[in-house]
Every structure is written in structure tokens, then in C-alpha cells.
Amino acid sequence: MKSSVEFKQLYASKTPASRELSERAQQVLPAGVVANVKYFAPYPLFMQRASGSHLWDADANEYIDYCLAFGPLILGHGHPAVVHAVQESLAAMGTTVFGTPNELEIRYAEKLMSMLPVSGKVRLTNSGSEATYLALQLGRAATGKPAIARFEGHYHGWHYEGVLSNTPSATLYGDARQPASVAGSRGTPASILADTLVLPFNDLEACRTLLTAHRDRVGTVIVEPSPRGFYQTDPAFLEGLRRLTQELGMVLVFDEVMSGFRAGPKGASGVFGVQPDLMTLGKIIGGGFPIGAVAGRADLLDLTSPLSPGGSVFHSGTFNGAVQVLAAGLATLEVLSDESQMVPFYDATEHFKADIQQLLRRHQIPGHVAGLGANFGIIMSRTPIRNYRDLANEDGALREAFDFACLTEGIYVHPHKPFYTSLAHSLQDFEVTLEKLDHIFNAIS
Ligand SMILES: Cc1ncc(COP(=O)(O)O)c(C=O)c1O
Structure with missing residues (x-):
């Protein structure tokens, strides 16, 4: 059985150019990266080129890409329809951003809303983090209540509430049925810790007790309906949460930045048949360009309007609705609405997941494949992950060996992160x- 130490040695011997670039980058970029998610120890790979489902790093090692920039590239790298839309929009409109309204924004919004399981209106942002930030502000403005509730282990972006209790340590996280509010970012103000109620996922009774006790302060509940692409959601839990928030007059936000168009054609809301008041999106809907969106109840979205009678929830952004973002996004949405392409894609991914599960079994690896649709995790534990604390059951050493074995074998997945598939992945891939x-499981078992 090979250990993670051996795979890391192999990783180092295959990737000297990435190591050098990382050392140089650290002189000017904290940890050598522009976003924390891109970092992993001992140093991340520096990619140089991409095509379809493949990546090449600075040492010219080739990989099949199962990270896809953490999800957005559901059509793969450089899909012809996206490239064409970007080039054509620049040629036809002559700019990257107008700073005025333009018709493309309407076409984009109409198309997006026609594909979502929620009806109403939509506001665009530049990232998923901005979208969840706006959704929480809308909830606060609509209910007049300052506090929000979120689930332990879920991620809603890099702002204070987005990352609070995302990965709390066992020494701080308190009682499972009444999780502590733990800062996920240094410098989090005490007022934000006090105004963020942390809930346990998949435990409706605990949620009922906590939300009822805090109903005078909490007006908004945000949840990832299919968390991290590998938690197992109990459908009755989501339905119960919907009913509970309605009873208590709270705004329910489904954060589908990750699961939108990946869990299924209508996201996790579509899979579970549960509708939130607001839905946040990002990643896929920009076709590989920076975007986010808040969609849902028109009365809530209209709070952003400068014409709102009681004053607006101020929301703005120089680059909101930038031309190539919307052109690439619209081209992607067109493909996503073509069932003749999407049904075989989801089917192929399901077969792939089943084949991986079978391999795990054959090699007697204590692991399982979990997740909805085209976003899934290979979890090194036999028990399902139903909430953040279940992650402690994963075999950390096995997981690390697996992650680095993948990288050295030419499978690109960011360590500890889920797998994503794209339409560019062929059956041969x-x-x-x-x-x-098969090799990897053989080596690590
Ligand atoms: C569920 C969820 N919400 C919000 C975000 C933040 O999106 P962004 O990285 O575009 O700011 C992410 C990013 O991974 C996410 O997975």
C-alpha cells in the first residue's frame, strides 16, 4: 500500500516548474494565489493551457480536468459556442461593458428565468459571494430582522456570514443540536457572530427549536440544498424547512451557486421539488466568466429598485451585466436547454459514478460516491455524509493518498474537493x- 508521502514525492518530481512558479508568486501574491480556494500544500499546480476536458500544466503534464474551475465550465474549456458568442459580441457591440442598460441584459434575464424553478425577477452580480450577500440583505430588508440563520458546514462565499461555521473545529463547534457560531474569517465582528444563528443540517426538529426560539431576531434562512456536492440531503428535511420558514414568516434562500444546473437541469430545487423564496446562482450561468444572480419573488427583488416606495436595498456594480459575460452565459444557457445534449450528459455521468462505486467495492476501499448529478464526491468513508460533523468519519490519510495519486496519474481534482463533469468529457475520457x-485504488488499498 502506497502512502500519501510517496505520492507527494512523485508529485514533486513531476511538477518542478509549478513549484518554481509558486515560489515566485509568493513574493508578490499572498501564498502565491489570488483566491484561497486555489491553494493547497505543498504548492498548487500552475496550468498553462486547456482544451475541452483537458489541462496542461507548466511542466507539460496532461490532465483530464474534473475540477473545471470549481464547477462553471459545464461545457468544458473553450466550447465553440461560447468562444463564438464572446468574439461576436465584441465585434458587434464594440465594447466589453456599456455602463448603461442594453438589450442583451433583458434577453439574458428572460432566458435564465425561463429555465429556473422559481418565478419572479432576477438581479445580476459579479460572483456567487455577491449574490448571497445581496440575498441576505433582501431578507433583512423584507423582514426588518437583523439576524440570519445558516447551516454548519455550508459555504456561501467569502464574506463573513458566507464562511462563518463553514469549517469550524471540533473544539469550538459545541453541541450538535445547537451549533456554536464560529468565525470562518479572522476579524469577524462580534455583532455578526451574535446575529448569525447556526443550524444543524438534516435535523428538522433541532431547526424548529432553534428558529422558533430566535424568531424575533432571525428573518432569513440560507441553505445549500445539496451541500458541497456530496452531503446526502433528506428530501423530507428540505420540505420541512420550507414549511417551517413559511410558518415563522422567514425568507428562505436556496444557495444554488454550486448545484444550479449541476444537481439536475433545474438544480437541487428541481430535484427535490421544493421552492425557495430566493435562489442564488453563479458559476455555470456565466459560461466561464464572473457572474452571480439572485432570482425569485418579485416583491423581494423589487426592493433593490431605485423606485422602491420605502427606499431601496442599495445594490450596484460597475461590471454587472458586462457584455461578454452575458454573451457567454446566454450561449451556455442555450446548450443547457437542449435536452438532446443534456440527457445523454447526465446519463453518462451517472454511469461513470456507478462504475467508480463498483471499483471502490472491488478494491475494498472504504469509500463511496455521493452527490447529485454532475457534481459528486468520492468520500473515503462508508457512512454517508449527512452533516458537517460526519466528515470526521473520513479516513484522512487515505483521502490524501487518493488526492495526490489522482494528480500524479493525470486526473485533475483539487485535493479535498468534489468532482465535476462537463459535456466535453467523452466516453473515452x-x-x-x-x-x-483502478491503478490508484490498487495502489492505496
Ligand atoms: C454554494 C456556494 N455559494 C457561494 C459561492 C461563492 O461563489 P463565488 O466563488 O463565485 O464568489 C460558492 C463558491 O464555491 C458556492 O459553492
């Missing part, structure tokens, strides 16, 4: 990957 996984 999946076959090659299964052969590589």
Missing part, C-alpha cells in the same frame, strides 16, 4: 479515468 482509478 471516462474509460481512461476508470483505468487510472
Whole structure:
């Protein structure tokens, strides 16, 4: 059985150019990265080129990409329809951003809303973090209540509330049925810790007790309906949360930045048949460009209007609705609404997941494949992950060996993160990957 130490040695020997670039980057960029998610120890890979489902790093090692920039590239890198839309929009409109309204914004919003399981209106932002930030502000303005509730282990972006109790340590997280509010970012103000109620996922009775006790302060509940692409959501829990928030007059926000168009064609809301008041989106809907969106009840979205009678929830952004973002996003949405392409894609991913599960079983690896649709995790534990604390059951050493074995075998997944698939992944890509996984499972078992 090979350990993570051996795979890390192999990683170092195959990737000297990335190590050098990382050392240089650290002189000018904190930890050598522009976003924390891109970092992993001992140093991340520096990619140089991409095409379809493949990546090449600075040492010219080739990878099949199962990270896809953490999800957005559901059509793969450089999809012809996206490239064409970007080039054509620049040629036809002559700019990257107008700073005025333009018709493309209307077409984009109409198309997006026609594909979502919620009806109403939509506001665009530049990232998923901005979208969740806006959704929480809308909830506060609509209910007049300052506090929000969020779930332990879920991620809603890098702002204070987005990352609070995202990965709390066992020494701080308190009682499972009444989780503590733990800062996820240094410098989090005490007022934000006090005004953020942390809930346990999949435990409706605990949520009922906590939300009822705090109903005078809490007006908004935000949740990832299919968290992190690998938690197992109890459908009755989501339905119960919907009913409970309605009873208590709270605004329910489904954060589908990750699960939108990945859990299924209508996201996790579509899979579970539960509708939130507001839905946040990002990643996929920009076709590989920076975007976010808040969609849902028109009375809530209209609070952003400068014409709002009681004063508006101030929301703005120089680059909101930038031309190439919307052109790339619209081209992507067109493909996503073509069932003749999407049904075979989801089917192929399901087969791929089942084949991985079978391999795990054959090699007697204590692991399982979890997640909805085209975003899934290979979890090194036999028990399902139903909430953040279940992650402690994962075999950390096995997980680390697996992550670095993937990188050295030419499977690109960011350590500890889920897998994503794209329409650019061919059946041959999946076959090659299964052969590589066969080797890897053999080596780590
Ligand atoms: C569920 C969820 N919400 C919000 C975000 C933040 O989105 P962004 O990275 O575009 O700011 C992410 C990013 O991974 C996410 O997965």
C-alpha cells in the first residue's frame, strides 16, 4: 500500500516548474494565489493551457480536468459556442461593458428565468459571494430582522456570514443540536457572530427549536440544498424547512451557486421539488466568466429598485451585466436547454459514478460516491455524509493518498474537493479515468 508521502514525492518530481512558479508568486501574491480556494500544500499546480476536458500544466503534464474551475465550465474549456458568442459580441457591440442598460441584459434575464424553478425577477452580480450577500440583505430588508440563520458546514462565499461555521473545529463547534457560531474569517465582528444563528443540517426538529426560539431576531434562512456536492440531503428535511420558514414568516434562500444546473437541469430545487423564496446562482450561468444572480419573488427583488416606495436595498456594480459575460452565459444557457445534449450528459455521468462505486467495492476501499448529478464526491468513508460533523468519519490519510495519486496519474481534482463533469468529457475520457482509478485504488488499498 502506497502512502500519501510517496505520492507527494512523485508529485514533486513531476511538477518542478509549478513549484518554481509558486515560489515566485509568493513574493508578490499572498501564498502565491489570488483566491484561497486555489491553494493547497505543498504548492498548487500552475496550468498553462486547456482544451475541452483537458489541462496542461507548466511542466507539460496532461490532465483530464474534473475540477473545471470549481464547477462553471459545464461545457468544458473553450466550447465553440461560447468562444463564438464572446468574439461576436465584441465585434458587434464594440465594447466589453456599456455602463448603461442594453438589450442583451433583458434577453439574458428572460432566458435564465425561463429555465429556473422559481418565478419572479432576477438581479445580476459579479460572483456567487455577491449574490448571497445581496440575498441576505433582501431578507433583512423584507423582514426588518437583523439576524440570519445558516447551516454548519455550508459555504456561501467569502464574506463573513458566507464562511462563518463553514469549517469550524471540533473544539469550538459545541453541541450538535445547537451549533456554536464560529468565525470562518479572522476579524469577524462580534455583532455578526451574535446575529448569525447556526443550524444543524438534516435535523428538522433541532431547526424548529432553534428558529422558533430566535424568531424575533432571525428573518432569513440560507441553505445549500445539496451541500458541497456530496452531503446526502433528506428530501423530507428540505420540505420541512420550507414549511417551517413559511410558518415563522422567514425568507428562505436556496444557495444554488454550486448545484444550479449541476444537481439536475433545474438544480437541487428541481430535484427535490421544493421552492425557495430566493435562489442564488453563479458559476455555470456565466459560461466561464464572473457572474452571480439572485432570482425569485418579485416583491423581494423589487426592493433593490431605485423606485422602491420605502427606499431601496442599495445594490450596484460597475461590471454587472458586462457584455461578454452575458454573451457567454446566454450561449451556455442555450446548450443547457437542449435536452438532446443534456440527457445523454447526465446519463453518462451517472454511469461513470456507478462504475467508480463498483471499483471502490472491488478494491475494498472504504469509500463511496455521493452527490447529485454532475457534481459528486468520492468520500473515503462508508457512512454517508449527512452533516458537517460526519466528515470526521473520513479516513484522512487515505483521502490524501487518493488526492495526490489522482494528480500524479493525470486526473485533475483539487485535493479535498468534489468532482465535476462537463459535456466535453467523452466516453473515452471516462474509460481512461476508470483505468487510472483502478491503478490508484490498487495502489492505496
Ligand atoms: C454554494 C456556494 N455559494 C457561494 C459561492 C461563492 O461563489 P463565488 O466563488 O463565485 O464568489 C460558492 C463558491 O464555491 C458556492 O459553492
